[in-house]
Amino acid sequence: MPLSWNEIRSNALGFSKEWATGVKEEAEAKSFWDDFFRIFGLTRRHVASFEEPVKNLSGSYGFIDLFWKGTLLVEHKSRGKSLTKAQSQAMDYIQSLQREGRGDEAPRYLIVSDFAKIALHDLEEETSVEIPMGELHQRIELFGFIPGYKQHRLEPDDPINIKAVAIMGDLHDALEAGGYHGHQLERMLVRVLFCLFAEDTGIFERSAFELFLKNHTLADGSDLGSRLAQFFVVLNTPTTTRQSNLQEELSTLPYVNGELFAEFLDFAAFNRAMRNALISCTRFDWSRISPAVFGALFQAVMDTKERRQKGAHYTSERDIMKTISPLFLDALKESLEKAGASKPKLKAFLDRLSQIKLLDPACGCGNFLVVAYRELRLLELEALKRLYKGSKQSMLDVSTLSRVDVDQLYGIEIEEWPARIAEVAIWLMDHQMNQRLSQAFGAYYVRLPLVKSPHIVHGNALRIDWNDVLPAKQCTYVLGNPPFVGKAFRTSEQNEDMAMVWGKANGTGVLDYVTCWHKKSAEFCRESNIEIALVSTNSIAQGEQVGLVWGSLPGIVINFAHRTFAWSSEARGKAHVHVVIVGFSRQDKSPKRLFDYDAGSEEPSETNPSRLNAYLIDGPPILIHSRSKPICSVPPIVFGSMPNDGGALILNDKERKELLRIHPDAKGLLRRFVGALEFINSQSRWCLWLEGVSPDRWRSIQPIVDRVQACRKHRMESKRGITQNLAKSPYLFGEIRQPTSAYILVPSVSSEGRRYIPIGFCGRDVIASNLSLVVPNGGLYEFGILTSSMHMAWVRTVCGRMKSDYRYSAKLVYNNYPWPEKPTDKQKEAVEAAAQGVLDARALYADSTLADLYDPLSMPAELSKAHAKLDRAVEKCYRPQPFPSDRSRVEFLFELYQQLTQPITSETKKKP
Secondary structure, rough: OOOHHHHHHHHHHHHHHHHOOOOOOOHHHHHHHHHHHHHHHOOOHHHEEEEEEEEEEOOOOOEEEEOOOOOOOEOOOOOOHHHHHHHHHHHHHHHHHHHHOOHHHHHOOOEEOOOOEEEEEOOOOEEEEEEEHHHHOHHHHHHOOOOOOOOOOOOOOOHHHHHHHHHHHHHHHHHHHHOOOHHHHHHHHHHHHHHHHHHHHOOOOHHHHHHHHHHHHHOOOOOHHHHHHHHHHHOOOOOHHHHHHHHHHHHHHOOOOOOOOOOOOOOOOOOHHHHHHHHHHHHHHHHHHHHHHHHHHHHHOOOOOOOOHOOOOOOOHHHHHHHHHHHHHHHHHHHHHHHOOOOOHHHHHHHHHHHOOOOOOOOOOOHHHEEEHHHHHHHHHHHHHOOOOOOOOHHHHHHHOOOOHHHHHEEEEHHHHHHHHHHHHHEEEEEEHHHHHHHHHOOOOOOOOOOOOOEEEEEEOOOOHHHOOOOHHHEEEEOOOOOOOOOHOOOHHHHHHHHHOOOOOOOHHOOOOOOOHHHHHHOOOOOOOOOOEEEEEHHHHHHHHHHHHOOOOOOEEEEEEEEEEEEOOOOOOOOOOEEEEEEEOOOOOOEEEEEEEOOOOOOOOEOOOOOOOOOOOOOOOOOOHHHHOOOOOOOOOEOEEEOOOOOEEEHHHHHHHHHHHHOOHHHHEEEEEOHHHHHOOOOOOOEEEOOOOHHOOOOOHHHHHHHHHHHHHHHOOOOHHEEEHHHHOOOOOOOOOOOOOOOOEEEEEEOOOOOOOOOEEOOOEEEOOOOEEEEOOHHHHHHHOOOOOOOOOOOOOHHHHOOOOEEHHHHHHHHHOOOOOEEEHHHHHHHHHHHHHHHHHHHOOOOOHHHHOOOOOOHHHHHHHHHHHHHHHHHHHHOOOOOOOOOHHHHHHHHHHHHHHHHHHHHHHHHO
């Protein structure tokens, strides 16, 4: 294990005195650097070599004075020589390494010295510092990377992450190909990962695992399985009970325990290639992978097909912080600031931290728990610094300072591999936090053996009682990112989960799988003050699911929320999922916190409304349910006509032309047939429309007769009695709702990328399909309201979704929409004029489809201006002041909805 900082400083002071008179590079440099590594309790030859050959541009060889592959390059000069030239020479060596294809060996750090001074260059952080030899002990922390203290700057998309997955993937594939698989393979890889991190982060002595593999296993790999088993047994054996004749690489290992190495695994049968694969893993600098991303990365190791994709991406810490900050972190930071330097308050704060217990009931590889734990430890460290400021560090027992521990973390994960990875990731984060504690108080501290463990349960969170994992009365917070699975993509097992959680509640079959965790969380906190924050698809805050989900969670209040934003998927190249984060409990907290995202913005703006409803707006606590009639005095809206014909009554352009070529007299029997797709994209479809047509007009046209017969056959073969009955009139559509005059057509499905749904007018001869909705008696005023930003704001909040597209609903969207209450004639005329302006702007581009005109990238300026004018005219029908955002529009409309429906609600209650 690394020495404490106090010991290292003391050694550095002795080193400075010993080498105060060093002069000649050739005679003394090697001894100098051997002694330098002893400052940190390391043997130089275990990690670095002298005179490493590297070919320069001229083809001749130069020799690096000291080289630690991937970590450090040293160039030493005699006293008084130029350190600038030494640095230039060192950089030339690095370029030569790159040219030789040895880029993996390129170091992060450069040190140049002339005995009198040591200059350290961090190529990753792009920093440099020159230290006089007499001051080395005062700046020795800068060299913390040597014993394993130094942390790297961790970048989300660092190519190093992909390489780490590839390295472990090769080892995984080699073991699996040899017949070592399942639970045994998963446990083996978790242990190997721990050992790799341990030797690069100071848990083990530097290169302890690598040296054991190289020096004490046969080159052909034949004994590697048994030797690994021995290595693991030693890690699980207290140092006081170990055999006295163990090799040095084993006897110096720490006692780990913590169940990580307790289970006996079958020996893995290695060969030469597999041994080489394992040894190649040790050459990688595992300290460069943060435990916060480590789990998500290495889940990909088990998935060979998607390894290349998944290896470079993970749930970003930024998005995790969006969950934990408003849930508990911000409040804790505020409490710490209020505590100031007050010792009683700081002690009370530390007590509070030590009692917090977190549960992630869909923890995966533990990312949320790892980041949350890190933040708790950082708060604890700051409080400890304040509490013991001015105390003599030598008098403090560092091992008793930190009381926040990994056993405060609880998780449930359905797959075993991620569950085990989560445990290791948490342990490694704990070690990194202990390193910070060591640096702050000058004494080395490591929690070994692992007496306490995170409680990660391998099981189905929807089928077990969470109280068996963590009793609700002991739990403080529930958090996480449960799986996003829509109805169409659920497995049979997931459908069974849904049935178990939701029971026979009406309509819940359409809910997203993630809602099961909301239901279970609400039940879990039934008799406690647990606060919950879950990431979810935004379907739970819009459309039909809102009433079904939140209406089934009585007593639950929403305390904070992130409105819709893009959450990165776990695989590079896949589409973003649009999500919300909802923080809720049974305890009403005030003020609320609402985070909103402007288009294209990754950072939210925050407001503090006095209330938050299930649609995540500052509005009354109402839920929008389907309604058979409009709440306002407006024309009704209905679906278009449904053929129910098996395609027999529908024709494409080619079929229509062929029919009219042979039977020109059939022209009056064919009508243009328009649904959402055809209307928006100007596509041509046709239908046989025989309503009110005398049979003698079409019975002599054999192609029509054939189609009618095909329709009859389709209906008779149906298992539904209603459809079978329609076979009595196979020449008619199954459901006819065609207006007798011009009408407004509303596409039933439209892309969410459009600012407006492309609504328009159709003549009575154009047959609207059941994939569109029609307003039979709608005029310019109704068209203007429906195609305005006011209505679109309502649509985005209330309508359901098909994938991510808007799914316009008569009963949910239109019938619940609060129209302007009492617009004046002048206001209505202004809307009608502006609505005509939109139609006129469209007419300027008659050859363009509505899809072209309403694409955000190609919307003509004239059309955009016409819509802006219409929006203002519509808004004036509601109030004189303009609305600054969609959210303000929706908040206003919800207030109006409550006013409009209050009388309806009251009358309903009076009915017997």
